[in-house]
Amino acid sequence: MATKTAWGGRFEQELDAGAARFLESVSFDKRLAEEDIAGSLAHADMLASIGVLTEPDVAAIRRGLGAIRAEIRAGTFAWDAAKEDVHMNIESSLTAREGDVGARLHTGRSRNDQVATDMRLWARDACARVGRSLDRLALTLVTRADDEVDTLLPAYTHIQRAQPNRLAHHLMAWVEMFDRDHGRLHDCAMRMNESPLGSGAVCATTFPLDRALTANLLGFARPTRNSVDATADRDFLLELLAALAIASVHLSRIAEELVWWSTMEFGFIEMADAHATGSSMMPQKKNPDVAEVVRGKAGRVIGDLVALLVVLKGLPLGYNRDLQEDKAPVFDAVDTVRDAAEVLADAIGALSFRRDRMRAALGAGYVTATEVADWLAARGVPFRHAHEVAGRLVGRAIAKQCELAQLSLDEFREEHPTFDESIYTALDPETAVERRDIVGGPARKQVRAALADARARLEGRGAALARTVSATP
Ligand code: ARG
Numbered sequence: 001m002a003t004k005t006a007w008g009g010r011f012e013q014e015l016d017a018g019a020a021r022f023l024e025s026v027s028f029d030k031r032l033a034e035e036d037i038a039g040s041l042a043h044a045d046m047l048a049s050i051g052v053l054t055e056p057d058v059a060a061i062r063r064g065l066g067a068i069r070a071e072i073r074a075g076t077f078a079w080d081a082a083k084e085d086v087h088m089n090i091e092s093s094l095t096a097r098e099g100d101v102g103a104r105l106h107t108g109r110s111r112n113d114q115v116a117t118d119m120r121l122w123a124r125d126a127c128a129r130v131g132r133s134l135d136r137l138a139l140t141l142v143t144r145a146d147d148e149v150d151t152l153l154p155a156y157t158h159i160q161r162a163q164p165n166r167l168a169h170h171l172m173a174w175v176e177m178f179d180r181d182h183g184r185l186h187d188c189a190m191r192m193n194e195s196p197l198g199s200g201a202v203c204a205t206t207f208p209l210d211r212a213l214t215a216n217l218l219g220f221a222r223p224t225r226n227s228v229d230a231t232a233d234r235d236f237l238l239e240l241l242a243a244l245a246i247a248s249v250h251l252s253r254i255a256e257e258l259v260w261w262s263t264m265e266f267g268f269i270e271m272a273d274a275h276a277t278g279s280s281m282m283p284q285k286k287n288p289d290v291a292e293v294v295r296g297k298a299g300r301v302i303g304d305l306v307a308l309l310v311v312l313k314g315l316p317l318g319y320n321r322d323l324q325e326d327k328a329p330v331f332d333a334v335d336t337v338r339d340a341a342e343v344l345a346d347a348i349g350a351l352s353f354r355r356d357r358m359r360a361a362l363g364a365g366y367v368t369a370t371e372v373a374d375w376l377a378a379r380g381v382p383f384r385h386a387h388e389v390a391g392r393l394v395g396r397a398i399a400k401q402c403e404l405a406q407l408s409l410d411e412f413r414e415e416h417p418t419f420d421e422s423i424y425t426a427l428d429p430e431t432a433v434e435r436r437d438i439v440g441g442p443a444r445k446q447v448r449a450a451l452a453d454a455r456a457r458l459e460g461r462g463a464a465l466a467r468t469v470s471a472t473p
Contacts (some may be wrong), residue, residue: 153358161365164429192236200229252298272350304329
């Protein structure tokens with residue numbers, strides 16, 4: 001029996017064309033096609049298991065959905081905005097191909113639990129995909145750090161030269177941050193891993209659906225516990241967006257550092273030509289645009305998180321159509337973070353470190369002043385007093401426009417009688433770094449252990465250096 005309108009017997013008129021254009025979501029939610037089909041296949045199998053569909057029905061559904069999936073993958077499927085969303089497009093195409101079984105498939109199901117299921121499946125996969133890109137970036141950093149254990153440079157606080165460091169130890173700080181980003185994505189993927197199917201539009205369904213079966217078929221850990229919650233909340237997407245926003249801030253901070261380090265003033269790195277750009281006016285320019293755009297992209301990802309927070313904040317239970325606005329920010333943030341991590345891994349893999357410039361920066365700025373204080377403190381002088389003495393010695397050196405190691409032993413002794421020749425050894429940056437031989441410190445042994453540990457962790461998760469992702473279209 002044909003219905004009078006798309007929305008069935010209740011309606012006398014078709015939806016206004018302007019309203020239809022405004023409401024449609026297929027132009028963007030067609031990205032959920034794979035998940036939507038997987039959800040329908042699981043639902044069909046389950047309906048057969050409880051006797052709502054017959055085996056021949058399920059065979060027809062499998063055949064129809066398989067053909068639709070093949071067309072979608074080939075780019076030949078005829079998407080129709082008049083059919084509103086990905087769910088209706090696929091279902092009506094199934095009915096057109098296989099007849100009434102297509103219309104039976106929606107038994108005990110609503111688009112509300114359907115879309116909640118699709119988004120959980122999509123987001124779960126996105127967590128894994130973004131995690132792989134972040135791991136590739138981290139492994140790139142580990143690999144570069146492996147060759148820079150002996151490279152010394154100043155560590156900075158307040159962008160002032162602070163203490164000597166190993167470049168490898170500095171690079172490994174970023175690895176820690178990306179590792180936690182990976183962990184956050186993994187955590188939220190675990191929490192979202194529940195199946196909404198069977199929640200219906202808001203209050204489940206009268207059909208005795210086997211929710212554990214559909215959950216199982218889709219790789220979910222269990223069914224959701226409350227049908228209203230499962231259809232109305234999108235906090236699992238907020239968690240994903242929050243994890244992505246934090247990752248994008250890390251990407252932005254490392255990019256910021258690459259920009260500074262590329263300047264003539266720092267000169268610590270040189271971007272490879274293939275990952276830098278020139279100026280249309282100034283022939284001498286070589287700009288770190290990749291890093292700058294990575295830094296800029298963090299703005300949109302933070303915006304994506306804020307956008308969904310604001311969509312959700314005023315919504316009463318249960319489902320409201322506002323929830324359709326979850327998709328654009330989620331798709332955008334996932335694509336953006338992934339692209340940024342990949343392009344940054346490429347650029348970092350190819351740049352060159354200017355070890356001479358880093359080393360030269362250690363020769364000025366009194367980065368070993370802490371060693372002077374520690375030298376005295378280790379010999380019984382209370383640290384606060386030792387700090388005072390070291391400060392006075394820095395003052396002397398500034399006045400003489402020389403380095404601490406250029407002060408004479410007499411000058412050291414004028415500030416404190418305990419000083420002997422061994423203070424000069426302590427002032428050597430290599431010594432200063434090596435003496436910081438505790439867990440989390442920059443001594444060679446500690447850095448080597450951290451590198452091996454990170455590499456094992458990353459390779460254990462299947463990380464590889466080769467790019468497997470092309471830029472998102
Ligand atoms: N496009 C909608 C969404 O993304 C589909 C879900 C249900 N639609 C509805 N009118 N109940 O949320």
